[in-house]
Amino acid sequence: MRRENLDAVVKALRAPTNRFVHEARVRTCLIVNGAGQALAQHGFTRAYEVVNIAALAAAAHAAAGALARLTDGDRWRHLHNAGKRQQMFLAPFRTPVEELILVAIFDEDSSLGLVQLFFDRLVSEIQALPEFQRAAAASSQASFEKDLEAGARRTTSTDGLAEA
Amino acid sequence: MSDLFAAVLTRLSRVPGVRGAMIVDISAGVPVVAEVSEGVPSDSIAALAASLYNRTARAAESVAFGHLDTLQLEADAGHVVIADAGETAVVAVADRSAQLGLVRLEVHRAAEALK
Numbered sequence: 025m026r027r028e029n030l031d032a033v034v035k036a037l038r039a040p041t042n043r044f045v046h047e048a049r050v051r052t053c054l055i056v057n058g059a060g061q062a063l064a065q066h067g068f069t070r071a072y073e074v075v076n077i078a079a080l081a082a083a084a085h086a087a088a089g090a091l092a093r094l095t096d097g098d099r100w101r102h103l104h105n106a107g108k109r110q111q112m113f114l115a116p117f118r119t120p121v122e123e124l125i126l127v128a129i130f131d132e133d134s135s136l137g138l139v140q141l142f143f144d145r146l147v148s149e150i151q152a153l154p155e156f157q158r159a160a161a162a163s164s165q166a167s168f169e170k171d172l173e174a175g176a177r178r179t180t181s182t183d184g185l186a187e188a
Numbered sequence: 189m190s191d192l193f194a195a196v197l198t199r200l201s202r203v204p205g206v207r208g209a210m211i212v213d214i215s216a217g218v219p220v221v222a223e224v225s226e227g228v229p230s231d232s233i234a235a236l237a238a239s240l241y242n243r244t245a246r247a248a249e250s251v252a253f254g255h256l257d258t259l260q261l262e263a264d265a266g267h268v269v270i271a272d273a274g275e276t277a278v279v280a281v282a283d284r285s286a287q288l289g290l291v292r293l294e295v296h297r298a299a300e301a302l303k
Contacts, residue, residue, distance in 0.1 A: 049239075106216075135242075137217025137235030 030063075033155045034178045037064035040149040048142035049134040051110070054127045055150075056081050061175035063124070071176040078176065081127045085116055102143075104136055113139045117147040119156035190221070196298040197223045200278070203294050205286020207266070211302065214238050214277045228281060233268070237279045241270050258292070267291065271299035278302065 037055060041064040045053055052067030054074065060082035062074045088100045102115035113128045113136065126146070128139055150156060193211055200209040201223045208224030210233070217238035222230040245256040261268040269280045269291055278298040282291045 132215075132242075135215060135217030135235065135238055137212075137231065138239050140218075141232050141235040 029155065030174055030178055033063055036153050036155045037150065040146055040153075041066055043149075044128075044142050044146040047145075048128065048130070048139045050113075050128040050130040050139060051133075052129045054078060054081065056125050056127070056175075058082060058085065058123050058125070059172070061172050062179045063175060065179040067129075068180060071173075071180045074176040074180055075172065077127060078172070081114060081125050084114060085125050089116075102140070106136075111136065113143070115143060117143075117150070119151050119153075121156055121159045124150070192301065193221045196278070196301050197221060200280055200294045200298050203280075203282075203286070203291055205283040206280055206291060206294075207283060208233065208279075208281035209298075210234060210279045211273070212238050212277050212279050214241060214272075214275060220276055224281070233279065233281060237268060237270050238277065241272075241277055258296070260288075260292070269295045271295045273299040273302035276302060 041053065041055065044050070045066045050066075053065065054062060054068065054077055055064040056062050056078040060079045062078045065074055068074050068077075084103065088103060092098065092100045099116070102113060104114075105112040110129055110131050113130070114125065116123055116125050118124075126143060128143075130139060197209045197211065200206060208222065208228040208230065210222035210224065210230055211220045212218070212234040213220050215238075217235040219230050219234040222234070224230045240261070241256070241259055244259055248254065248256045255272070257272055259270040261270075264284070266284050267280075267282045267286065267288060269282070269288075271278045278295050280291055280295050282288070
């Protein structure tokens, strides 16, 4: 859970996130850590949407991880939900210090293959960022909720918005 | 069906100069089956070929050219030929030295067999 260097992390993720959105042609995207703290987003305008989706993504990641372990799987690579008009791609990835989760929502302008292709590039870029080379301080029980809110606020505020 | 896919791809990949042949799910942009030489990134090619096909098909419709049948990309190092096969597309990646007419013919045959 990040707090003290949250501004730097949000800023560092802005360029790779924008490139991913542009190249993969996704409508909205969100990057969260395992605790459900939003670190980057594109396409969301309300903080509560970011908080809700971040929490659900972290929960889905935890549930899928547990399912993988129960079925002797090592870890899951991605979840894909194809709706009638929109599709959702949810995938975890590792950085040197923490595991992150990407949630991307796209329509007929993109495809699963395209999102997967540019997801791999996004992961490489994020893994190389200096902000993800050093572990962040652990969150206390008391500050947990504040940290979640700080992530949503920073990623949706005008100066912290991870959009072009 | 998988026998048909395999037969179609084997025939196409035997054309001299063809380095990769694949059947791609055109809406998902992922390969259904692929037969490619080492070093040919089938996942990336499938994603980009499907994207290119979908966008060009929309462009063709918007200028009233009707249904897009075949798409051919020429680059310094070779050719990519994409042909509509219903919910899928047949994609061939060929060297610059390949006989393009033959590649196109086989891609069309493959697409027709799958329709």
